[in-house]
Amino acid sequence: MEEYELFDRNTKAFIHGTQERAAQRMLDFDYLCQRDEPSVAGFITPTGGGYYKLFWGTKEIRLPRYTSIDQAVKAHPEADVMVNFASERSSAESTMEALETDTIRTVIMIAEGVPERDTRRIAALAQKKKKWVIGPATVGGIKPGSFKIGNAAGTMENIKDTRLYRPGSVGFVSVSGGLSNEGYNICHRNSDGIYEGYAVGGDVYPATTLLDHLLRYEQNPRIKMMVCLGEVGGTDELEIAEAIRSGRITKPLVAWVTGTCAKMLPGQVQFGHAGAKADAAETSAEAKNRALREAGAIVPQSFDDFGEKIRETYEQLKAEGAIEPLEEPSVPHIPMDYRQAVAEGLVRRPTNFISTICDETGEIHNYCGVPIDEVIEKGYGIGGVIGLLWFKKDLPPYVREFIEMVLQIVADHGPAVSGAHNTIVTARAGKGLIESIISGIVTIGPRFGGAVNGAAKHFTWGLENNLLPREFVDAMKAKNERIQGIGHRIHSVENPDERVQIMINFARKHFPRTPLLDYALAVQDVTTMKKNTLILNVDGCIGVLCVDMLKNLGYSDQEIKEMIDMGFFNALFILGRTIGFMGHYFDQKRLKTGLYRHPWDDILYDVPDRPEKVE
């Protein structure tokens, strides 16, 4: 590659930053130009290594991610370009680092807002090392047929429309990145297109100037004419005029400096670019256009006939035989991205997942259609949220209150029960929150906490089969099954459990109907005749009232059965009791308790002398 070229068809670049989409656009361009290999060697992403998957035509390929420039450079000594997407806060530092490597020759700084002094240092270092920096505050540029920087030149559609996949004869350079695409378009419509085109960026001191690139174009025999779009402020265009006068630029140059309206504006209106500000009369747009015109550049009257001037210049060169007609290559088809095709309604596909309880794709996440801010504002509470996410229903206040009452009642039952015990032992073994509460939760089931579900199941079975309370008790006995939710260690008919009383009173007051509670209490009358502690206990009461709650909410018996089967009622117990487990975990951690070891004297050791031998 000649000194005056920055890129060719084999150029390999690093992308600094997590810019998969920009890299994909580069690869699509490469594919369109029928390059042998993708132009992206890999990514430099300090936040993590691994790889990104991108498309090469229809095929997916893996591109490596490196966490440092040093690593990347060692792995790919063939890559001599870094497209730097780092933010304005770190762009200068990473650019400096890249310039210090042996292999990276060209860096493009995309970030806008890099301090002037940092850029000036970068420019000086690049010059010293005979390297190139384009930017900051630029979209980059493009060399048709060879290499495209990041997002430059926009969509593939535009690249095809303006034939940016093959080189023409025009060397283009502009200040503005936003306008560069328009510049390529103007060149395409008025000539055989650009050979290469870059935007140097709108800062006061871009790392390379318009003139730097024009001087490169001057040396390149494949570039026959040059087009330059400057801007008010700075002396760059004056230096171009000087370069024409001194014979350093000899090729035809069509140039225009924008910002002629500045004189109309009061004070100093800051245009979109930091450098676009005339500090002295000679850096105004008119003065610079005049200087260029006087030096011999081709300068239109206004931007309106910019294209015309390019056409005239091109046609003249063609007439002189300086430009040969070019053969249009055929271009391969680039498959449309799935996302784009969906957006345009061209494809469809069945989904693999379905959610009917919530949606986080909108501006505000919602629970079953109720935006979360409304959930808070209207005071849904935990009961209301459970209604939305478990039942998919906007529950009446008494149901919300009942659910919250249940959660409060089951939240903890002391450190001795299996779940809390396990949580404590695990916490004391030095494990974290998640492991500790999981070891507690896994004990919840048929014997611990499962009575809620069990009671619901048993009593529902009795009521459903129209068994009189005594028939129900007898039938259960015949099956040799203990009735779940009946019986308590301490409480009795004479010494009732206050928690149960509160729930019963609440249900009597607020539930329209309580058929299963009524049935369970009738069963209790039978069982307490046998023993006065065989009362409806907390678990049993929760179980039957949950069934009554569902009946009141309009669920059919069949639906309720399905809910019991999927462990719906245990869910309330698990949710409530987890609060207690967490409490035990924090308690142990705060107390800094040591590893628990069960005492020997609490274990019966009854090991045979020798095992039974099996032949």
Added chain:
Amino acid sequence: MAQALPEFSGGKFTYQADVVLIGPQTDLDNVPEEHPWVKKAKLVAKPDQLFGKRGKNNLLYVNKSWGEVKKWIQERMNKKVTITQTTGQTTGVLTHFLVERFVPHDREYYVALTTHRDHDTIHFSTQGGVDIEEVWDTVVTLGIPMLSSIEEMDVEGFLPDELGAEKTTVAEFITALYKLFVDYHFTYLELNPFTLQKGSVVPLDAVAKLDDYASYQCAEKWGKIKFPQSFGMPQPTGEEDYVAELDERTGASLKLTLLNLQGRVWNLVAGGGASVIYADTVVDLGFAEELAMYGEYSGDPSTELTYEYTKTILKLMTKQKDPQGRPKYLLIGGGIANFTDVAKTFTGIIQAIEEYADHLKKTNVKIYVRRGGPNYKEGLAKMRKMGERLGLPVEVYGPETHMTKIVSMALEEQ
């Protein structure tokens, strides 16, 4: 400077500032209570509004008492003045004054630090004061290449010999000042004049420019500073303020500067570069007096932001009819976007136009559209349909039409 100068001079130089900034809201009668020294010392007063050459423009009031200064400021506050600078004449309203302790002195030195692409320059003269341009041949300069440090330079060597015994002190001071200049990301710093008193440095007047791109790096160093508007800029209107607010809210860019509310050409242009070209073309085609505003939107603003921005412009544009009943022009322009979704931004514009459709008809507004970029075909089609649906005159063009063609189409139509 009070905090940094000792740091960069190894404690050798300090700077004690007795300064009061007086704005339009300042109660002048309260000043002596808060700053008792104004009653005791002789004072200097001058405007503090981003322009130099204050002595030349008779805006420097030296060696006066507080009573005199107060009267002088009262006479000038909120008054319009025209000042002459090297870049030409500017007219603006005086709103901010500095009052400082007057330091009697016999020598006035000049130092200025400037930045250039590949070096910084230190300018120095022993003939400081208001007439520095007239004695420019006494100014000596020292260039410091970008990758060099001040320590490598012969600062004492470039200073004129007439400084005599003070040469070392001045060299040390300039070295410290330069380090401060670099570290604080100044792009320009001028002390004119400064003087030496008992071997220590007293700056008498200063002009400085900071690189606002460095505000992240320098947040703690600069402290709370506000970048003032340049002199001669009219106070922003409510609408301009509102757009500035929208601009600050996001990563996208939204700008609006009103030029002439009676103007009939309103540009709703995407992109910093393109927006300038549209305004240029209006001016270059000879319709400068019809240009109502300068503005731009860019950086892929959301539909909502584009809607708010467009509404602001339409509101101003449809406030009144052209007194001669001629049409007004809304130019919805832009180049070929790199990644801004044209269909999406146009959705916001169309929402606003729908809301203002009746006003637009009443004020006889014609709409011209030219744009390219991602999803531009869909965007342009939406614009056409909008015109038909609302019965508004809308002409729509894509990348096949030269970017500014709609300017001449509109202006030459009349």
